Amino acid sequence: MNAEGTLIALGTIVRREVTRILRIWIQTLLPPAITMTLYFVIFGSLIGRRIGEMAPGVSYIEYIAPGLIMMSVIQNSYGNITSSFFGAKFQRFVEEMLVSPMPGWTILAGYVGGAVLRGLMVGVIVLGLSLFFTKIHLYHPLVTLSTFLLAAVIFALLGFINAIYASKFDDIAIIPTFILTPLTYLGGVFYNVAQLPSPWKEISHLNPILYMVNAFRYGLLGISDIDLGWAYVVMLGFVVVFGAICLNLLHRGVGLRS
Amino acid sequence: MRLAARRRGKCSATLYRVCTVKGPLYYWFSPIYAAMSSPSPVPALEVSDLRKTYPNGVEALKGISLAVQPGDFYALLGPNGAGKSTLIGVISSLVNATSGEARVFGVPIHTRRSEAMQMIGLVPQELNFNLFEQPFQICVNQAGFYGIGRKTAGERAEKYLKQLGLWDKAFEISRTLSGGMKRRLMIARAMMNEPRLLILDEPTAGVDIEIRRSMWKFVQGINAAGTTVILTTHYLEEAEQLCRNIAIIDHGQIIVNTAMKSLLGKLDVETFVLDLTDVCADLPQVDGVKISRVDDRTIEAEMSRAHDLNSLFAALSARGITVTSMRNKANRLEELFVRLIDANDKEVA
Numbered sequence: 001m002n003a004e005g006t007l008i009a010l011g012t013i014v015r016r017e018v019t020r021i022l023r024i025w026i027q028t029l030l031p032p033a034i035t036m037t038l039y040f041v042i043f044g045s046l047i048g049r050r051i052g053e054m055a056p057g058v059s060y061i062e063y064i065a066p067g068l069i070m071m072s073v074i075q076n077s078y079g080n081i082t083s084s085f086f087g088a089k090f091q092r093f094v095e096e097m098l099v100s101p102m103p104g105w106t107i108l109a110g111y112v113g114g115a116v117l118r119g120l121m122v123g124v125i126v127l128g129l130s131l132f133f134t135k136i137h138l139y140h141p142l143v144t145l146s147t148f149l150l151a152a153v154i155f156a157l158l159g160f161i162n163a164i165y166a167s168k169f170d171d172i173a174i175i176p177t178f179i180l181t182p183l184t185y186l187g188g189v190f191y192n193v194a195q196l197p198s199p200w201k202e203i204s205h206l207n208p209i210l211y212m213v214n215a216f217r218y219g220l221l222g223i224s225d226i227d228l229g230w231a232y233v234v235m236l237g238f239v240v241v242f243g244a245i246c247l248n249l250l251h252r253g254v255g256l257r258s
Numbered sequence: 259m260r261l262a263a264r265r266r267g268k269c270s271a272t273l274y275r276v277c278t279v280k281g282p283l284y285y286w287f288s289p290i291y292a293a294m295s296s297p298s299p300v301p302a303l304e305v306s307d308l309r310k311t312y313p314n315g316v317e318a319l320k321g322i323s324l325a326v327q328p329g330d331f332y333a334l335l336g337p338n339g340a341g342k343s344t345l346i347g348v349i350s351s352l353v354n355a356t357s358g359e360a361r362v363f364g365v366p367i368h369t370r371r372s373e374a375m376q377m378i379g380l381v382p383q384e385l386n387f388n389l390f391e392q393p394f395q396i397c398v399n400q401a402g403f404y405g406i407g408r409k410t411a412g413e414r415a416e417k418y419l420k421q422l423g424l425w426d427k428a429f430e431i432s433r434t435l436s437g438g439m440k441r442r443l444m445i446a447r448a449m450m451n452e453p454r455l456l457i458l459d460e461p462t463a464g465v466d467i468e469i470r471r472s473m474w475k476f477v478q479g480i481n482a483a484g485t486t487v488i489l490t491t492h493y494l495e496e497a498e499q500l501c502r503n504i505a506i507i508d509h510g511q512i513i514v515n516t517a518m519k520s521l522l523g524k525l526d527v528e529t530f531v532l533d534l535t536d537v538c539a540d541l542p543q544v545d546g547v548k549i550s551r552v553d554d555r556t557i558e559a560e561m562s563r564a565h566d567l568n569s570l571f572a573a574l575s576a577r578g579i580t581v582t583s584m585r586n587k588a589n590r591l592e593e594l595f596v597r598l599i600d601a602n603d604k605e606v607a
Binding site: 001002004006012013015016091092096098101258 | 371
């Protein structure tokens, strides 16, 4: 398949994914908007007022806003790829792509592209909602954008691995429920990990979400509990490792070709 | 002498250039060059010693070899679980072969998958499209997966959906289509890359006879236009009418691979069913014909294909029995198929 054909194939998957996201917007775009509004109201406006400043000149609601945006990006990029790719496997229309001349990496890139776009749509919605509750300064646009992209790609790749191994719908709910949600809540969205006692402070540094939330917070507010360089090393490392695993699984046809 | 040799060298070099450089002469004589360089055409599909053992130990293919020539309409028959779908799975790259090789127009599937897949169109046995998408969308997306631009894809989708009588449903959710429409949609989708080799895995399963005939007509048209077609079906009458060559698979092995005519020629006994005007009290005796009663006004006559029907009719006329109609008891291919499978089962046992 030549470069032009590959681009057309890639565009076809991304277009199909975006059409799907917009077609079922009640399931894809509305729930994070409602959930995050509740977070802003309860944790930000009601409880946050009693907590005071998290850093000089940074109120609690300002402090949690980047984490909440990142949390919705992570959950939605992961959820998009697992439900969409597993749905294609379950209904067997993944075979449309498997019998085509498309290389495996195009399938992966198409689905990851779709997941990143859903993350972007949800991120923009939550960012817009947060403006009703607090003011957001874009301290470092490049860090904000690159952190958003890296986090969305990491969780899209992880979701793809989950969808490949899943054989029933329960299998795509286990990781978000038992791993992703606890890691997100313990990833410094609502608190500063430096305030934690030992050994929880050190253990928290093993949580990859901590690096994403803090890098994103740095991009928006200019404050972070983590060194930015380390955050990029961790994020790029996950992209490389998960990307390699996905390509290897596609090459071997695990869960797709018998 | 040296000059003569140089001239000879120059002449042969010029001749070589004329023959090999793609100038006008090359194109005038290309059919001759092609005939000289390749005495037989590259098979549309060539399978050599293909084996597939599933992780649970089931040996689905036990060293299958076959060749399908370009332009052929080829039947691949076999009982359920014989290995037909596994073979199609390997050809369409959905199943990884344990060993052996499959080539599509000379291109090995295992090492040059992308190139080989460009030439294949697959209509699978099970429905495998997104039930929440519209037929037009499904076809255009499929073309996209083959690197075909949206404009061409849209034109082809319209063309094939119209040819298969689905254009009025093109923008409805495909979940709402009837069973026959869904099957036709899968054929339209398989045509989007205008394949050189079209594989139909039981395309007419559960489809009424009228739609089945319209599907036959469409596929015959595609075949007449030059596309090689491989058909698996349990409707043996369908295979007999459409296909020129046939392979029968059983227990993962090919037990017959021949021309349809030659296979049907092997059938030495035929059974006819005769409907009579009046009740037949006693059955006539005819040499070489085994006559049995089905009911009061129906009899069956089993005879060798070499035996003429005149003696049977003469004997019936002599007894004052009038025949109103006559038909073959079973489809010829069906009879052969059952015999071959039975014989193979006994051999395997």
